[in-house]
Amino acid sequence: MAYVIIGNGIASLGAIDGIRKYDRNTPITVIGAENTAAYGKPLTSYLLAGRISPERLSMRPDDYYKGKNVNLKLATYINKIDLEARELRTSEGEQIQFEKLLLATGGKPYVPQVNGLEGEGVYNFTAAKDAYRLIESVKDLKRAVVIGGGLIGLKAAESLYNRGVEVAVVESDQRILPLAYDGEAAALIAKRVEEAGMLVRCGVSGKNIVRDKSGKLRGILLEDKSFLEADAIVIAIGVVSNTELAEQAGIRVDKGIVVDDNMFTGKDGIYAAGDVAQARDVIFDKDKVVPVWSNAYTQGYYAGRNMAGNESKYPGTMSMSSISFFGLPTISVGEVNPDPDNSEYEIYTFFDERKQSYRKLVFKKDQLVGYVLVGDIDFAGMYTSFIKFKFKVDAITRKRLSQGEPDVLMWPDEFFNKAWNPDSK
Amino acid sequence: MKRIYPDRELCIGCGLCVLGCLAAHSKSHDLVLAYKEERAKGLVSRKRLIEDDEVCIAISCRHCEEPECVPVCISGALTKDEVTGITVYDADKCVGCWTCIMACPYGAIQRDKYNNKIIKCDLCAGRENGPACVEACPNRALRYEER
Numbered sequence: 001m002a003y004v005i006i007g008n009g010i011a012s013l014g015a016i017d018g019i020r021k022y023d024r025n026t027p028i029t030v031i032g033a034e035n036t037a038a039y040g041k042p043l044t045s046y047l048l049a050g051r052i053s054p055e056r057l058s059m060r061p062d063d064y065y066k067g068k069n070v071n072l073k074l075a076t077y078i079n080k081i082d083l084e085a086r087e088l089r090t091s092e093g094e095q096i097q098f099e100k101l102l103l104a105t106g107g108k109p110y111v112p113q114v115n116g117l118e119g120e121g122v123y124n125f126t127a128a129k130d131a132y133r134l135i136e137s138v139k140d141l142k143r144a145v146v147i148g149g150g151l152i153g154l155k156a157a158e159s160l161y162n163r164g165v166e167v168a169v170v171e172s173d174q175r176i177l178p179l180a181y182d183g184e185a186a187a188l189i190a191k192r193v194e195e196a197g198m199l200v201r202c203g204v205s206g207k208n209i210v211r212d213k214s215g216k217l218r219g220i221l222l223e224d225k226s227f228l229e230a231d232a233i234v235i236a237i238g239v240v241s242n243t244e245l246a247e248q249a250g251i252r253v254d255k256g257i258v259v260d261d262n263m264f265t266g267k268d269g270i271y272a273a274g275d276v277a278q279a280r281d282v283i284f285d286k287d288k289v290v291p292v293w294s295n296a297y298t299q300g301y302y303a304g305r306n307m308a309g310n311e312s313k314y315p316g317t318m319s320m321s322s323i324s325f326f327g328l329p330t331i332s333v334g335e336v337n338p339d340p341d342n343s344e345y346e347i348y349t350f351f352d353e354r355k356q357s358y359r360k361l362v363f364k365k366d367q368l369v370g371y372v373l374v375g376d377i378d379f380a381g382m383y384t385s386f387i388k389f390k391f392k393v394d395a396i397t398r399k400r401l402s403q404g405e406p407d408v409l410m411w412p413d414e415f416f417n418k419a420w421n422p423d424s425k
Numbered sequence: 426m427k428r429i430y431p432d433r434e435l436c437i438g439c440g441l442c443v444l445g446c447l448a449a450h451s452k453s454h455d456l457v458l459a460y461k462e463e464r465a466k467g468l469v470s471r472k473r474l475i476e477d478d479e480v481c482i483a484i485s486c487r488h489c490e491e492p493e494c495v496p497v498c499i500s501g502a503l504t505k506d507e508v509t510g511i512t513v514y515d516a517d518k519c520v521g522c523w524t525c526i527m528a529c530p531y532g533a534i535q536r537d538k539y540n541n542k543i544i545k546c547d548l549c550a551g552r553e554n555g556p557a558c559v560e561a562c563p564n565r566a567l568r569y570e571e572r
Contacts, residue, residue, distance in 0.1 A: 042499040297496035322524040385530030
């Protein structure tokens, strides 16, 4: 057993693809705590909303693992990683030897400081099983309170709303989407969400869960002494890196498992990727845990390549999210909330209230480093190209980018020719 | 693999590739019906003509060696066919999250607002004479070849 991967999410799939690009034969063992093959985590809200069926959650065809010579062990936990003996001990009492090991254990739900969370009627929203639990009880739900006004919380709230539940969202920050979006975009999205009929409470935290004598949930008391009635409380604040196993094994952990540009932990043959890893962020130029789906695969992919002996440098994390709220599409990429006092930044914004269209471009010196789009998102990829390829932006290009509708003809000629029209061999 | 390469030195911006693509992806396979009727029902050309003052170019999915769109797809609708090299799109799986539109730095994916799905070049899969856009181009500005 040469390759062992702990975790069965998108980073794990990336690692399988990365390994198999260079090593077709050596068996891979994947150990997953959940009882299904890797599925689209962001699809969980679509499942809860009733927009897709459970069969559509799966990320790969049924024969994928077999075709890649992967031995998939599901519903299995790892009790211990023994670095010296180079083996794992599973919850099933099995011992599994490894030569190369990938830790792709993802994140675990962040638990807020609210009294009385134990007991019926309180749900997490990070895994498919949480959605199944909610779907089962949704017909009996009249009101729900979602704790967390970030991407996951709002999506969970929207899904419950689509199921006919009255929903309130509680966010401790002064506005919704405090991390991924800027204030203007958040205000537009909040307006859309409230117009749809949801209650949004910002700048306040939950304090006590209130139950009746029989233990049935009645609602939640907030810090400002207001009370929200609820038959269900959904905790959807986000995740923190699931680093326990790594810590026990003596692998270096900061906010997440610390890795170098090869996704290597520094311990012989041990790599980490995905929400559990603290990897390089290209825009902020420092190591960060960025629990974003789109980066996890790539981290896994590069970890896999390196595990298979092909030394390859991870291109770096770029925070990005694309998500629609009640039909309003929004995209946010890179650095969107720069320090207002830093004169290196220049910000351009455009807002058309009638069209519900908002655009913000963040330039740092002569480069585009971030953008937010609400409504008109069709040219997003072109803005991404300017960030990704680090094109120098002169005054004319800056003006044209700011006007919207950027295209490939705005690229430097040489780059265009290389990308789109390379010489024939 | 064979890819479509657009040459902006030769492109005259006539838009015949856009129409060729439209007809090839229509139900009727008739350009007039495709343009007059099917477009109103959501048919969109996979080809996009881009022009500025001096130059023009027609672009569509490059079927990248290591595409940005595939790993970010949340629904498994976009996959890479390891045999043909084609970046395959399965509209049935697409949930319209637009993550691929954000990720593709070549701007080669479009939104199909009518169906809440995406539109992307499929290299005219199974078409006898290869991609319709290449066949329609009067000035060999689009080449379908191995490079």
